[in-house]
Amino acid sequence: DQQVKQNSPSLSVQEGRISILNCDYTNSMFDYFLWYKKYPAEGPTFLISISSIKDKNEDGRFTVFLNKSAKHLSLHIVPSQPGDSAVYFCAAPRSNDYKLSFGAGTTVTVRA
């Protein structure tokens, strides 16, 4: 049962434009969400997080938006840079145990 879903496996965007990555979740008990970035042959690295008490969190070029009523979050990258080309995972820790549920990932390609 995949509780965190990323329905877009890939996204291609031109350098300098905005990248918008989407993530939906089914478990209303999730109260904290994270985005990870992964380059080939490397492990995922933490990018940005958001608590359910907020609807927006910003860190430089990266902003995460949370819509609790829709059970939806999105990651905006503005402006997109070639170094942003990677796989992005959204994830949420389950409140009743220690498990982190991951989405399947979205591969972002930034074109020069």
Next chain:
Amino acid sequence: NAGVTQTPKFRVLKTGQSMTLLCAQDMNHEYMYWYRQDPGMGLRLIHYSVGEGTTAKGEVPDGYNVSRLKKQNFLLGLESAAPSQTSVYFCASSADRYQPQHFGDGTRLSIL
């Protein structure tokens, strides 16, 4: 600062062979995790540990065993390797379940 180190980085096994993957972290984290990543499925939790001497099952524990004899090390064992266990394995650690997990660079395992 090494962070999370996984050994080996690559391995090819024959069906039925056994092996152990080693994960070491130097951040004094209590929590450690083993994941596998397969195409289109994100990261799935195999086993995890919430402290030295403790282990617990994740989403896909069958065919694997783990041990956490020392706080800094988390070992993943394959008792009798099967082709279905061909995957990329990631180890991660965190200070607690709401802190971002730090990942190693992965072990690419092929079972023939």
